[in-house]
Amino acid sequence: MNGAVGLPLDVQELAFTATGDCAVRRTILPNGVRILTEHVPGARSATIGFWVAVGSRDELPGHFGSTHFLEHLLFKGTTRRSALDIAVSFDAVGGEHNAMTAKEYTCYYAKIRDKDLPMAVDVLCDMITSSVLDPDEFETERGVILEELAMADDDPADLVNERFFEAVLGEHPLGRPIGGSAKSIREVSRDAVAEHYRSNYRPQDLVITAAGAVPHDELVSRVTAALAKAGWVTTAHAAPVARRDTAGGALERGSALTVIQRPIEQVNILVGVPGITATDDRKNAMGVLNAVLGGGMSSRLFQEVREKRGLAYSVYSFAPSYSDAGLFGLYAGCSPAKAGAVSELMVAEFHRLASDGITADELARAKGQLGGASALALEDSDTRMSRLGRSEITLGEFVDLDEALARLERVTIGDVAELALDLVARPLSIAAVGSSDDGVFAAASETSATAA
Template sequence: MVSKTVLHNGIRVISEHIPSAYSVSIGFWVASGSRHETSEANGIAHFIEHLLFKGTPRRTALDIAREMDSMGGILNAFTSREYVCYYAKVLDKFLPQAVDLLSDIFLNSLFDPEEIEKERKVVLQEISMLEDNPDDYVHDLFSRNFWKGHSLGMPIIGNEESVGGLSREAIISYRDRTYLGGNIIIAAAGNIAHQDLLKLVEGVFSNHPSGSSSSPEEERNICKRIETYEKDLEQAHLCLGTTALPQDHPLRYEAYILNTVLGGSMSSRLFQEIRERHGLAYSVYSYMISHSDSGSLVIYAGSSPDQVGQVIEIALKELKRLKTEALTATELESAKEQIKGNILLSLESSDNRMSKLAKNEIYFGDYQPLPEIIKGFDRVTSTSLLDLCGELLDDRYFTMVLMGKVSSGSISARDLTL
């Protein structure tokens, strides 16, 4: 059973009782991420995520780590373009201690100047590590080019210049502007009663300020782009993408099926054609990223530089097939069952259920019951999917990024045609 309470300052407390579980996963979510930053302060949300583990008046950084370890639990955090999450997973008997620990770092972190400088070095190393991993870095480069001039194109972890220039005052100011009651969601799933969760958090957050922040109003400059980044690598890394749907779009079920058929698994068209049939890549897949107001559908492949042209040709051929040929009943049904199976299997984990509660609240403002989600996929037809492909797979919007031993101008915009 899912329960929701809104505190007087706008903080939303949502829980799902799973009586058969031994664990509880709890997350403190802030509906504000890298897209809410300025270019000068890019990476500040991610930097704050790091700093909240560096000590409070009651606990040092070592105390925080030791306390969670003594419970046999997990304590971590992550930042995205539209939210930040601090979460813990513990045995149900340790939930009060976990809430006390999370609340302490969330509300009372010191932002000690010495710790800020040490952690700045850590984040700068993280940026360097990303740039040293081309199969990860190419996705970051794709986002920068696809969302060129838009806040969604800024890297979540920032860049060397922006992170290097963040002052303690700027960090605390950003935290105070975004960690407001209307932006905060406390989500928990596992062997927990909603009223017990409320007792744990109401007093702690009773004086927390209300208010909220909103995403900037921006338009993307939609046009065809090709960018090459010459680098001495054994492989050429490719990202080819186009527009996709926002999280709450009525045709989102069709979009998930589109991605599944295209490159979402080992039985997908891209995997079977590019890897299994032609042996052109070890890693090839597609993925879809949906935001509150927009999205992208992206194909990735890593291939030898002299074969990347064939990879692009096959990818374009498969995109055209989706746009012009209806799926067979067998292929459509298989994709539906694959997605539904993945969803059901993910719900065996309390942390996945906790994340589902929070993301539903961020993007839909309410809980999305599993039977309604299943019905959404069941309603998809080959005709509705073909209509969506005709809308999204428009080569006027294609962006392609190539990294490796590829020369600028080796592939032109004319080559990206369906």
Template sequence: MTRTPRTTARPATTARRAVARTRTLLKGENGMGTVRKTVLPGGLRVVTETLPTVRSATFGIWAHVGSRDETPALNGATHYLEHVLFKGTERRSALEISSALDAVGGEMNAFTAKEFTCYYARVLDADLPLAIDVVCDMLTSSVIDPEEVESERGVILEEIAMTEDDAGDCVHDLFAQTMFGDSPLGRPVLGTVDTVNALTRDQVARFYRKHYDPTRLVVAAAGNVDHSKVVRQVRAAFDRAGALARTEGAEPVGPRGGARTIRTAGGVELLDRPTEQAHLVLGMPGVSRNDERRWPLAVLSTALGGGMSSRLFQEIREKRGLAYSTYAYTSGYADCGLFGVYAGCRAAQVPDVLRICRQELDQVAGSGLKDDEVRRAIGQLSGSTVLGLEDTGALMHRLGKSELCWGEQMSVDTMLAKISAVTPDDIREVAREVLAHRPSLSVVGPLTDRQAARLHEAVA
């Protein structure tokens, strides 16, 4: 088994001379927990939200790396590494990693996104020290065993095949490619069959060493947790691996800047598949996650396709019965974003569904929303925001992503105030700016040549 070279940790007395910086970010008010943050020597950030009334805790580590950090040849490396870190450390085998959490009824998983990766475990509060030890061990001491890298290659290829078989998933990958072209944001998070087959153990190991030092990691925990205890346990786990000693004195890597602007490609991409339904996404460039226009755009998206009373749901499903599922959504990245509407319908209905989507978008771009639509969308978005934070997993997700992407924590009250402050004029302005762009279209399904030609004409 190949071992990752390790640097001996400094003695505890030396490590303590470097002072950890701790402060309270949010005081527990209106049912929310107290949020605290500590920056350890070595640049590791630990953020917690304490809720003494629950009996569970979710612990996660967020890495400042996603698929947009890959070169074309390394497409899929971030996700590949996510799999490999579960396959064994210097202290635990792959079976011991999974059985440790299974033995206490815990849940452990991970996900890779365009701009970050997250590893997490949800356990009873009494088992939090175990979760911390296991997840930290995975992140700091993976051996990247060559045999495990090879065996996991087959698993990842099956995951790619599974996504390819699900046209509803496949259309979103196709839309990213349509919007962003052959850029990091346009490539699939999973990689392709060719790039995954070409990745070597040494490439995955180099990717690990480059992107997983403490300055690029954020630890987040939420639930019935004690901040000081979490910090001590995390510090002990990272010291055991010598990780903090290697970066002592370094400051954390800040949120991504907006300098690397990705130009949108646009156009029409059609993928012929022998499915029962055709799946389409129509969209255009949106706003970045730092843009204050994201608040009115979120309200606009909710009014257009965020629920059963939304325009698209009413027009496409309720009035005409053309589709079972239709919705609108936004995605914000460090330097750009997108706005899209989705529908799944029979192939023969695609032109009609597309026509209705375009009519609704054009109408809102020209005249905005009615006042009652704005009020209803604000209420729906506010309610879903609060209800979405009712479990420790969602709270951990908010803590980690906020620290990694914004470098700050926004209280729920502040988020609700931002949403409530959106006016019909704000929505009209953002609708004119976003929806006036020439749309891009992606469709996956059994399209005839004639249908394909009509779709090209409809978006031209």
């Protein structure tokens, strides 16, 4: 395969060969359901995912937390199966099944042996189409989710991450916690979650991706039969839902500094700025920048903060991206006495990269790191299944390994320098959780303001 392959929503059938002689195919059923497969020669297992392009950002007031709540409820029983039946179906064959709610999509997935793929299709189709949202189970699961939120609130790394998104993205829907808040979960009604289910779990919203030992035509046939059994008419005509707008809009910072007092041994610190979107042409430059600054043990942050000064055990950078926004963040966990020095050093390294750029050795090392990680990740059918889902839902194109490596190779020192200068000029936010106060981070804030 040469180059990327576009995934237009008005083309019913697509087929091409990816790296390693893997056959990739896509079929759009008349009712708008999209089915994508990647057949991997020699595989004896498969990973299949049922995706709905709705996430926490899509919730309306009064529905906050509904997406994650619904994810839980779809495991609690259908018109044909109890919650135990669903669990036994996968446990009895040694399979794995789970789900994930994200800010822009929800995915229900399973990994099974090739011979158990028909079972996985039947069970996952049943869950997606025919959940009963039992009122008693609803209240039971409300308690479970409240405990999950409490667990996350007790984890300072999770808590600081939530506050960081709010600080950088402000009122943007991506700034909201995926799981909602304890207040919103206590208040949300079964009717609200049921409305969320009816409005967003429709044929034209559904994307099914599978990778590994997957015969495409057989999978399409089994999905069609399973949907028909559930009453989702597969001959009715409907176009797949349009992809999200990828034009990044203006963001208003939520706060410059957020400090949450907790009597714990470390202060968890996040420093960062708005990043780039998932479809930004500079995403490979962002990958290199992130790798150089905080992407591994040879990165600048790891070397300066941990190896040379011994100020922290965990220190890194990260760059999540979404359809119309993104973040770039730097994390460290350290003792309260070191929090000021660590935050100031992180900001200084960020600005030094922007002012001085990166070296040829750093560029080569980052490309090797990112290219190797990409190739190794594709040894797993889970990664291939997820790549298909993201390609269809967010990117609108399939980028094969060879093309991804070629794009990475084209990144120059100048590309990284230009992106770094853009990022460093954006409003910086600091979020921290631990035994600390606002004054500890004054120097870091001033360093950023002066440099900007």
